[in-house]
Amino acid sequence: MTMTVFGLCGAALVGIGLYGLIVQAQPLRRILAFNLLGGGVFLLFGVIARRGAVEGLGSDPVPQAMVITGIVVAFSATALAISLVVRLKETGRGDDEGSA
Amino acid sequence: MSLLLDIASVVAIAGGAFFFLAGTVGLLRFPDTLSRLHALTKADTLGLGLIVLGLLPTVDSVLTGAKLVAIWLLVQLAGASVAQLIARAARQDRPQGVPQDGPPP
Amino acid sequence: MTAGIAVDIGLAALVAAMALWTILVRDAYAAVIGFIGYGLLLALVWVRLDAVDVALTEAAIGGGVTGVLLLRAVGALHRGAAPLEDGPPPGPATRRIAALACAAVAAGLAFVVLGVSGPAPTLAPLAAEHLPATGLKNPVTGVLLAFRALDTLLEKVVLLLALIGIWSLSPDGAWGGRPTLGRPGRASDTLRFLAQLLPPVGIVVGIHVLWVGANAPGGAFQGGAVLAAMWILAMMAGLSPVPAIGRPWLRAALVIGPLAFLAVGVAGIFIADGFLAYPPAFAKPLILAIEAAITLSIAVTLAMMVAGPPQRPGAP
C-alpha cells in the first residue's frame, strides 16, 4: 500500500515537472520544474527499491545508491544552470551599457 | 508506572502537535510578516519542546535522549536566529514590499 | 497499520500539492519556498520507504544546499529589472494540451510501475551476500564504494566539472579571484552569533554522519553536505573569508577525494582482484579512508558551488 501511494506520487511528480518545463518561460522556474521531475524519477526508483525488500533489508540497496548518485548529479546540474542564468542576466545588462 | 508515563507521553505529544497546528494557522492567517513570525516561532519552539518531552520516556538509551534534547536546542537556536534575520530583512525591505501574498499593511 | 497508510497518503498529497504550488504560483520567490518545502517533505517520504540514506541525502543536498542556492538565485534574478524570459509563455490552448500529455505520461508510468505482478526483481540478496567481503554493514555504502564504485568515482568527477563550469562563467579579469557570498561587512550580529555557535556542533555531526555510514545510514555525501553548510554559514557571516579560486590549498582540498579514490583503485590492480577492488583484509579501512577524503572534497566543492563564480580579483 505504501508503495502504491508513493508510486502514484512519483508518477504525478514526473507529470507535474514535465508540465512545468513546458509551460514555464523563466529559466529559474524551468530549473525548479526540472528538479521536481528529477524528484519524481528518484521516487519511482525508491518504490522499486522498496518493492525489492528482502528478509533483513528493508529496501534494495542498489537503486538507493543510484538515487544518491542521481541527487548529487541533479544538484550539480542545478548549480551550473543557476550560475548560467545569473551570468546571463549580468552580461545582458553589461552589453547594453558597454559594447554597442 | 509505565501506564502513567505513557499517558504523560501521549498528552505531551498531543499538546506539541496542537501548538504546531496553532502556529501553522497563525502563519496562514496573520496579516503581516512580523506577527506571522511571532506565531510560527513561539508555537514551534513550544510544540517541539513538548514533543521531545513526550518522547523522552520512550527512549531506550541515554544517548538517544541526549540527541533528542540536542535537536530541540538546535532547532531553538536556528529558529530564533532565523526569526531575527527575517524580521530585520522585513523591516529593511518594507518600502519595496516584502514578497508575500497577504494584503499590504 | 492503517495509521501508517493515512500518514503515507497525507504525505504524498502534501508533496504533490507542494510540487503543483511550485509550478503554478506566480511569484518566483514563493515558488522557491515551495520547492524547499517539497524537498524536506520528500526526505520524510524516503524515511517511509525505508531508505534512510537517501532521506539524509535528500534533506541535506536536495532540500538544504539546493535551497540556499535557489534563494540566492531568486535574489539575484528577480530583484529590480524584469526577470529573464526565454520566449513568451505559452497560451491557454498549449497549456491544456501540455497538461493532458503530461497527465498521460504520469498515468502510463503509474500503470507500468504499479502493474507488476509476481515477485519483484531485486539485487538485495546478492548485495547482502557479498557485503561481508567489504567489511561494511551498511549495504548502500557497499554499493556506492565497492560494487558500483566506478559510478561513484565518475560522479565525483562530474561534481568537479560542474564547479569548473561555474568558475568558467567568471568575467575574464576575475579568474583566480574570489566569489562573493553574502554582503561582505554587512552581516548582522545575529548571523555572526549563529555562525559562531553552530559550526562546532555541525562539524561534529558531519563527521559522525560520515563515520556511522559504514554500518548505519549516513556516509560521505551526507556528511560532506553538513560540513559544507557549516562553511557556507561561516563565510556568509564574514567569519571566514571566501577563498580565491586559485588558492593551492583549495585546489588540493577539491581533488584529494577523487585522487585518493583513484589511487586506491589503481592499487587494487596490484594488491587485489583488479581496478577498484579491495583486498578483503583491508577493505573496510581503505573504504573509510576514501570516504574521509571524499567527504572533505564534497564539502569544499558544494560550498564553492553555492558561492558561485569568482566576482572580484583575489588578493595578490
Added chain:
Amino acid sequence: MPAAALDPGLLLVLAVMLPATGAVAALALPGRWAGRIAFGLWPLGLAVAVAVAWTVWAAGAPLHYAVGGWAPPLGLMLRADGPSALMLLVAAIVIGAAGLYARADLRPEPGATESRAAVVFWTLLMALWSALNAVALGGDLFNLYVALELLTFSAIPLVCLGGSAKTLQAALRYLVFALVGSVLYLLGTALLYGAYGTLDIVLLSGRAGPEPAAILACALMIAGLAAKTALFPLHLWLPPAHAGAPPAASAVLSGLVVKASFFLIVRLWFDVMPGLSTAAAANLIGALGAGAILAGSVMALRQARLKLMIAYSTVAQIGYLFLMVPLLFGVPQAEIAANAAWSGGWLQLASHALAKAAMFLAAGLIAEAAGHDRIHGLDGVGRAVPVAVLAFTLAGLSLVGLPPSGGFAAKWLLLSAAVATGQWWWAVVMILGGLLAAFYLFPVIGRAYADGTAAFARPRDARSREFVVLALAVAAALLGLSQLYPPGLLRIGLGSGLAGAGVP
C-alpha cells in the same frame, strides 16, 4: 595478483580513467599545466584506443572487464565491441586535432600565469574524452547515465567559453535540452530495473521482452537521447550552441558529442531490445532522420554565416545516422552486422566526425583571417589561408558524398541497403540531401577561391593549424577507400559474441 595486472581488459579502464585523471590533476596544478597534461596524455590515450581496437579485432570477440572484480548484475562491466573500438579511435583522433589547433588559439598572453579560457578548455577537453570513452565502453545503463552527465557537464561550458550573452543563451538552452534528455533516460533505467532487476546490457537483452515496462522505458530513453543528439525536431538548441563555441570546441561538439547519445540509441535499439522494435517505431525514427536531412539542409542553405551553416549541416548529417534503424528493420539479429546499412551507418558516424571537425576548424581559420564569418564577405579568403580552404573543400566532398570520401562510401552503403530492401523513399531523401549539401557548400568554396578586394590577415600560427585541419580533412576524404580497415571490426559485437561475453 600479478595475473590480474596483465588482463587486457585493463585497457578499457585506462581508456576511461586516463583522461579523467588528467582533468582532475589539471585542477590541482597551476593553470599552465593543464595544456601540458593534455598533450602528455594524448599519445597514451591514442595508444590505448589503438590497442583496444587491435585486441578486439585480433580476438574477433569483445573485450570486457568487470570493475572491482564484481560481475554483473551486482557489479559493473566495461565492454568493447567493434563499434566501441571505432568510437574510441575517432574520439582520440578528433580530440587530438582539436587540441593541436587550440594550442595556438589559447596560448596565454606573455606574463599571464593562468588564463580562464585555457584552463577551462584543457580540463574540460580531457573530461570530455573520458566521458566519450565511458559511453563507448559502458556495459551498464546507469553507469552510462553517469557517463552521459559527465559528457554534458564537460560540453556545456565549452559552448560559452567566449562569455558573450549570445553564447550564454545558447549554453542555457543546450543545458535544458540535455538535462531533460538525461532525466528521461534515467526514468527509463528506473523502469527497466524495476522490471528486470538488472541494468547490464547483455543481461537485459536476455531478459527483456515486449512488455509495457520495457516498451515505455525504451520510448522514454530514446526520446531523451534523441534530444541530446539533436534529432529533428529536437534540434533547435544545436545551431546556436555549436556555432557560438570557439572553433576547437565546435569541432569536438559537432564531431563527437552528439554521436555519443546516438551511440546509446543504437545500443538500446539493437543490443538491449532487439525483440521490441516494431515497424511503426522504426519508420518513425527513419522519418525523423529524413526530416532532419531535409530541414537541416534547407536551413543550412539559408544561413548567411559560415559557422551557423556548418552547424545546420550537422543537423542534416545526423539524420543519415538514423536511417540505419528502418534500413535494418526485419534483418535477423545474426545478420545485422553483415548488412550494408550497418557498416554504412558507422562509416557515416566516423566520416562525419572527421569531416565536420575539419570543417569547423577550417572555418575558424577562415573567420580569423577575415575577422568575421559572413559568407558574402569571404571572396578571396583562399589567398590568406589556402590550406584551410583546401581542407574545407575536402571535408565538403565527404559531406556531399562524392568519391572517394568516407561520406560517399557511407551513403553508397546506405543507398544500396535502401534499394536492396525496396525502401526507395529513403534513397530519394539521401540523394536530395547530397544535392542540397552541394548547393550550400559549393558557393562558399567558390567565393573562397574567387578574386576579392577585401584585405585578409594571415592568422597567427596559421601554418601548424592549417596542417592539422588538412590532415583531418584528408583522413575524411580517404576514409572511403579503406571501407573501415581492419575488415570485419564492426562485425564484432552483435550476434558474434557480445551476447554471453563476460556474463558468469
